[in-house]
Amino acid sequence: MSDIVLKLSGIVKSFPGVLANDHVDFTLKRGEVHALLGENGAGKTTLMNITYGIYKPDEGEIYVNDKRVEITSPHRAMEYGIGMIQQHFSLVPSFSVAENIALGLKESKILPKIDLVRKKVKTLAERFGLDVNPDSRIWQLSAGEQQRVEILKLLYMSAQIMILDEPTAILTPQEAANLFKTIKEMVKYGASVIFISHKLKEVLEISDRITVMRHGKVIDTLQKEEANERILAKKMVGREVVLKISKKPPKPREIELEVKDLWARGDKGPYAVRGVSLDVKSGEILGIAGVAGNGQRELAESIYGLRKYTGEVKIGGEMMHSLGVVSRMKSGVAYIPQDRKGVALCGGLPLYYNLFLKKPFRIPEFYLNPYLFNSSRLKKPSEQLVDEYLISASSLNLEVKYLSGGTMQKVVLARELSLNPKLIIAVHPTRGLDVGATEFVYKTLLKARDNGAAILLIAGDLEEIFTLSDRVAVLYEGEIVGYSKPDESHLEEIGLMMAGVRRVKK
Amino acid sequence: MSQNIVITTVAGAIRAGTPLLFASIGELLAERSGVLNLGVEGMMLIGAFTGFAVSYNTGNLWLAVVVAMVVAALLAALHAFMSVTLRANQVVSGLALVFLGSGLSGFWGQRYVGTQAPGFSNLSIPLLGKIPIIGEVLFDRDPLVYVGYILVPLVWWFLYKTRAGMNLRAVGEAPSAADARGINVSLTRYIYTIVGGAFAGLGGAYLSLAYTPMWVENMSAGRGWIAIVLVIFAIWDPLLAMVGAYLFGGISVLQFGLQVAQIPIPANIMKMFPYLFTIIVMLFTSGEKMKKRFGAPSALGIPYSREEKT
Ligand SMILES: Nc1ncnc2c1ncn2[C@@H]1O[C@H](COP(=O)(O)OP(=O)(O)OP(=O)(O)O)[C@@H](O)[C@H]1O
Numbered sequence: 001m002s003d004i005v006l007k008l009s010g011i012v013k014s015f016p017g018v019l020a021n022d023h024v025d026f027t028l029k030r031g032e033v034h035a036l037l038g039e040n041g042a043g044k045t046t047l048m049n050i051t052y053g054i055y056k057p058d059e060g061e062i063y064v065n066d067k068r069v070e071i072t073s074p075h076r077a078m079e080y081g082i083g084m085i086q087q088h089f090s091l092v093p094s095f096s097v098a099e100n101i102a103l104g105l106k107e108s109k110i111l112p113k114i115d116l117v118r119k120k121v122k123t124l125a126e127r128f129g130l131d132v133n134p135d136s137r138i139w140q141l142s143a144g145e146q147q148r149v150e151i152l153k154l155l156y157m158s159a160q161i162m163i164l165d166e167p168t169a170i171l172t173p174q175e176a177a178n179l180f181k182t183i184k185e186m187v188k189y190g191a192s193v194i195f196i197s198h199k200l201k202e203v204l205e206i207s208d209r210i211t212v213m214r215h216g217k218v219i220d221t222l223q224k225e226e227a228n229e230r231i232l233a234k235k236m237v238g239r240e241v242v243l244k245i246s247k248k249p250p251k252p253r254e255i256e257l258e259v260k261d262l263w264a265r266g267d268k269g270p271y272a273v274r275g276v277s278l279d280v281k282s283g284e285i286l287g288i289a290g291v292a293g294n295g296q297r298e299l300a301e302s303i304y305g306l307r308k309y310t311g312e313v314k315i316g317g318e319m320m321h322s323l324g325v326v327s328r329m330k331s332g333v334a335y336i337p338q339d340r341k342g343v344a345l346c347g348g349l350p351l352y353y354n355l356f357l358k359k360p361f362r363i364p365e366f367y368l369n370p371y372l373f374n375s376s377r378l379k380k381p382s383e384q385l386v387d388e389y390l391i392s393a394s395s396l397n398l399e400v401k402y403l404s405g406g407t408m409q410k411v412v413l414a415r416e417l418s419l420n421p422k423l424i425i426a427v428h429p430t431r432g433l434d435v436g437a438t439e440f441v442y443k444t445l446l447k448a449r450d451n452g453a454a455i456l457l458i459a460g461d462l463e464e465i466f467t468l469s470d471r472v473a474v475l476y477e478g479e480i481v482g483y484s485k486p487d488e489s490h491l492e493e494i495g496l497m498m499a500g501v502r503r504v505k506k
Numbered sequence: 507m508s509q510n511i512v513i514t515t516v517a518g519a520i521r522a523g524t525p526l527l528f529a530s531i532g533e534l535l536a537e538r539s540g541v542l543n544l545g546v547e548g549m550m551l552i553g554a555f556t557g558f559a560v561s562y563n564t565g566n567l568w569l570a571v572v573v574a575m576v577v578a579a580l581l582a583a584l585h586a587f588m589s590v591t592l593r594a595n596q597v598v599s600g601l602a603l604v605f606l607g608s609g610l611s612g613f614w615g616q617r618y619v620g621t622q623a624p625g626f627s628n629l630s631i632p633l634l635g636k637i638p639i640i641g642e643v644l645f646d647r648d649p650l651v652y653v654g655y656i657l658v659p660l661v662w663w664f665l666y667k668t669r670a671g672m673n674l675r676a677v678g679e680a681p682s683a684a685d686a687r688g689i690n691v692s693l694t695r696y697i698y699t700i701v702g703g704a705f706a707g708l709g710g711a712y713l714s715l716a717y718t719p720m721w722v723e724n725m726s727a728g729r730g731w732i733a734i735v736l737v738i739f740a741i742w743d744p745l746l747a748m749v750g751a752y753l754f755g756g757i758s759v760l761q762f763g764l765q766v767a768q769i770p771i772p773a774n775i776m777k778m779f780p781y782l783f784t785i786i787v788m789l790f791t792s793g794e795k796m797k798k799r800f801g802a803p804s805a806l807g808i809p810y811s812r813e814e815k816t
Pocket residue numbers: 015016018020038039040041042043044045046047402403404405406407432813814815
């Protein structure tokens with residue numbers, strides 16, 4: 001048997017206006033972890049969707065174990081031992097974990113053999129360190145748990161080639177560490193893994209080989225030993241990237257955002273934000289660190305008026321009401337939510353509409369009549385924004401759901417920041433972004449700060465917090481447990497506070 | 507005396523509820539696969555008419571039932587073609603069926619208006635039918651009522667316990683997940699839309715072969731719409747659909763009871779109740795979490811394509 005389990009040769013795939021894959025060659029060796037790296041929109045997901053039978057390639061051949069195969073559907077891919085965990089999970093929400101795994105199995109006849117599946121799932125879960133209860137319903141599980149179900153699904157079908165598309169984007173650092181253990185375990189059992197990520201550190205940690213894509217083409221394939229963060233970043237973006245951004249000392253002025261004793265409930269019922277008080281001054285960035293799920297999202301939503309709360313929120317000295325988004329928009333608050341697809345953008349609307357969703361209050365285009373708008377008048381300012389924020393899209397009329405994740409984020413940033421906001425609430429602003437785009441976001445946020453905006457930054461990634469913030473607050477179980485300085489020397493202190501071990505009284 | 511009123515009301519509720527039951531079980535199956543078929547009223551009418559015509563001309567009641575189901579299923583197949591293959595707007599296509607069904611049945615039925623045909627008569631079940639009161643109410647009915655009794659638990663078992671039922675639910679809830687597991691989404695939608703149509707035809711046939719064995723134009727009188735509402739009322743659960751069908755049947759019978767007892771609630775108000783009930787149920791079940799818990803088909807009305815992004 002040859003060493004190469006999967007070979008893609010000359011793959012071409014075009015979408016209206018973009019050549020997403022341009023004669024791509026790719027090989028996967030038995031037992032290796034092969035990282036796929038590239039800017040947002042480079043065509044990584046497209047290439048993998050072709051391998052998994054979701055897209056049909058325009059040209060090109062696929063070989064599995066040296067045999068030419070036609071992969072016409074994900075089901076067919078599974079038969080060749082290829083499994084994929086997509087960025088958006090494909091699970092049935094009302095089914096239990098075991099039922100999801102049993103779905104479509106040929107070994108059951110009229111009645112599904114749930115008990116058998118449950119037993120097998122339990123052994124697999126133990127062997128690979130995947131902690132899930134086979135009887136929980138999917139809708140009750142966190143994103144991390146759902147991902148484990150997806151992995152179990154692949155293991156159950158004994159997939160030999162596993163494709164993981166940005167699996168760590170939604171995970172807490174601990175969960176990511178566990179995932180890596182599982183991946184190593186799977187490789188030991190003979191699987192080969194294709195791993196997509198934007199986090200260079202991770203890529204260097206987990207993979208044996210690294211392939212870099214840009215604009216639909218493969219730029220290079222490197223051994224891990226030949227690579228470091230700087231080399232990879234440069235290959236991805238095609239220019240030097242400043243990974244460590246230096247910032248000017250802050251010039252904080254008056255208090256822009258003042259929060260007093262804020263309480264808000266989470267989706268499941270109990271309080272997720274428990275008496276938070278904080279303030280952010282113009283010209284400074286307050287970073288909120290914390291393990292995901294400690295009330296970050298709820299805090300941001302409350303401050304922006306999307307979630308009911310009790311307590312006080314003052315913006316620019318003015319008292320805000322719970323659930324009053326419009327008054328916040330009028331006071332110049334920009335909001336970059338963590339769920340850009342669900343909250344920030346309308347997937348079915350063209351790009352240039354999305355750029356102006358929040359504008360009616362401000363721009364001259366609407367002064368004549370705020371209730372009517374003339375779409376052709378939006379095009380010119382849209383073009384400016386597209387240029388300024390380096391949004392790569394084939395046309396202004398493209399529906400945003402067709403944009404890659406990073407491009408979507410740029411659309412959100414362009415819309416929110418072009419209003420010259422006084423206060424910016426940013427939640428995971430670089431999640432899923434490539435290094436180039438991340439650098440761009442950092443620079444943009446810092447520029448806004450230097451121009452006098454107050455910024456509340458919520459992020460799971462400590463490095464991001466350190467890079468941007470002027471002060472750091474740590475959120476644990478809905479409370480601010482302490483403040484710290486944003487540099488590496490305080491790493492341990494912050495880590496302990498994030499874990500709830502240490503509290504610093506203010 | 508009052509005991510008699512109760513017996514006639516409950517018995518009447520079951521009779522009036524049975525056509526609703528068949529039609530809503532049919533719609534439930536189609537919706538579980540992700541296809542919204544608003545054409546129930548039309549399919550019931552065409553079922554009622556063809557059933558009646560076959561009974562009139564041949565006197566064979568069971569043949570009449572089968573023909574009614576097949577013809578209604580053909581209409582449903584048209585809807586499946588429009589919404590699955592052509593990916594057309596399901597609301598528009600469903601409404602088209604309503605007009606098609608009422609138009610065709612009205613046109614072909616002109617020469618039958620006011621005539622009578624052989625209909626089902628009551629059939630007491632040995633032993634069970636002898637139980638006082640209960641036997642009379644439940645087990646001294648026409649055979650199609652018994653079909654309803656058996657059908658519901660069967661559909662429930664099918665939906666929640668069998669592999670095919672699991673596939674069906676997956677297709678309606680997460681078509682891409684089902685697709686990735688090798689389940690043919692389009693075929694599944696075709697099958698259950700067509701089967702759903704057949705049940706709507708059965709509901710229609712019940713009207714013209716058992717409820718009132720004669721042909722009256724537009725004799726379904728809005729029951730097709732109630733059946734659609736019932737599916738939501740029942741949160742896509744066959745057992746709840748049965749409860750709802752008999753309940754809504756009971757409300758329509760109560761109208762006469764109240765008139766007889768001279769309690770002045772206008773009939774128009776009574777007719778509102780099923781919808782009112784449904785709105786109340788929807789108030790409690792419409793949250794996103796709730797829908798996931800009950801397995802409501804979240805892909806309802808959305809054509810599926812593997813390459814399309816949502
Ligand atoms: N179904 C589709 N229809 C139209 N265009 C598409 C479709 N899927 C992807 N594209 C386009 O193809 C290009 C490549 O997208 P792809 O999702 O493969 O990028 P990616 O490398 O995975 O990016 P990211 O890191 O942001 O996930 C992008 O320009 C994207 O807009």
